[in-house]
Amino acid sequence: FQWRGPNLFQTTQSNFTINSLSPKNEGYYYVKATTATGCTNTDSVYVSVSPIPLANAGTSQTICAGNSVVLRGSGGEKYKWEPSANLSSDTIPQPTATPTDSTLYYLTVSNGSCSRMDSVMMNVLHLPKANAGKSFTIFEGDQVQLNGSAAGDDIQYFWTPNYNISNPNILDPFVYPTFDTTYVLHVISQQGCGESDSKTFIRVYNKISVPNAFSPNGDGINDFWEIKDLYTYPTADVSVFDRNGQMIFHSIGYGKPWDGTINEKPVPIGTYYYIINLKNGTPLRSGSVLVIR
Template sequence: MRILTTAALSIMACTTLFAQPPNSSCSTAALLCAGTPLSGTNTGAGGVPGFCAATDAMVWYTFTTNSVGGPVSVVVNGIDCAVLSGADNELSAVILSGNGSCTLTGFVAVSACELGDELIEVTSQSLLPETRYWILIAGAVNNGALTPAQCSFSVDISGPGADIIGVDLSAGPDIEIGSGESTQLQGISVSPLSWSPTVGLSGSDIPQPIASPSSTTVYTITSTIAGCTYNDDVLVVVTRRVNPPNTFTPNSDGWNDLWEIPEIADYPGAEIIIHDRWGQVVLRTTGYREAWDGTHNGAALPVGTYYYHIQLNQLEGRSPPYTGFVTIVR
């Protein structure tokens, strides 16, 4: 959303008067969503001394806290004020709670009133969950009175009470599966939602559908919460499953002499450990650039069964190791 001034209305005594933006009243406050800054203007703002700002000829924003609540920070930056005779070059900002009446007595400040000519940062006290609050941006107090200011700026909110992603909406952790396998997404949403793309999903409007993609896919969960639209992504990595053979014959006859694992080439960081039945490690390698020939320190190992542990290390903590046995036959 971008809020712009309208054209000049009139010229009086060589002073240009501009119309206030649409959100110059409490009743038309612009909706502010966490992580989505809005551009705004404040033209010729005035007010009533003693309250930091009044309810008319100001710039109003509104937001609703998440389901947890907590402190909220407001940042007004990029302040650019016109140099006009009799006008100040500062703005003020304050966070308010209210009863919805849009009267001065219907609001209570829940933050300090901060001033600035380039950047304003305002942090509230801990706010109630799922509650509507207002942000009022006006001219700065100067010698006990609010002075007019004609400025452009950008405003954004963040903080434990405002952030939605990870609190009221989440696509869940990234997941790794093998080709042909399925997994359940771990989405969270407090409001109606949709997933996209829908290919490979058991449902597009439920938080935790079954995903069966044929290739690596990024799924996006989208939901509208308190009038704001948010989205979050989850990566489902589809890999070739490793299928180590359970026997090979390293007798130098040119056939099946090596313990070859074709799929391991997809995992250059894979760690492979092989040990004998007494637990002695006979092979330890990161990456499997050369297939094992059944030797240890250059000497041929005796026939028998050996045990492997393969950690692919593609998504740490999400891909369980492969374990099994391989038999050397001569």
């Protein structure tokens, strides 16, 4: 066998491989075959060399969740993007993508004969989300721990107002307001993806102080069972019982403090028992009070 072809190619092999093809190798290859008795014949084959596409999927980008981005593919005649979900088209060089999560896109570029692949990463930042947690009811002078939570990528968070709070820059600070206060948890994206707010309400009730004794003897000193700040609870239910469980005093609200009588007659000296229901969702208050004369 005698082969000859483009770029001064020659060989005597019947079968052969041309490595690292380039445009110089394109053209007709002719072979002349000769038998042992001297008989000959010729034939030819045409080798077409197509250039490899310069596939380019573009550069990585970062977007906020819910936004769109244009993919910048180039380098060929035909295009195929994968995955195709959330793309305006998967067969054009520059489709619009609206990914819900960070996605690595693969681009296959073809020129009809050859193809090449490239990839590009689209990073999706999840939006900030704030949850201030449940509301609380406390008495003045008490404290409660907030239980906020935050979500999102590259975020910072803080509470407002910066009032009677142990640390406004953590999710679970202790607060001890002396009056009704709404605390707001702010969660902010550091990448310009917005802000989320959430509120929790702290209801602060006046703390009542229940005396454990009084002396209704008409001397003008401690003649009444004075319960400080109970007047601020107009629906409070106050009941007093003797040691046998008989109710000897009952009041809705406490506009008129107990004077140590039952049916306008003085009760005997001794220990009596009370139950106070503030009717605001807080636990019942109970205890004993000593009547002395």
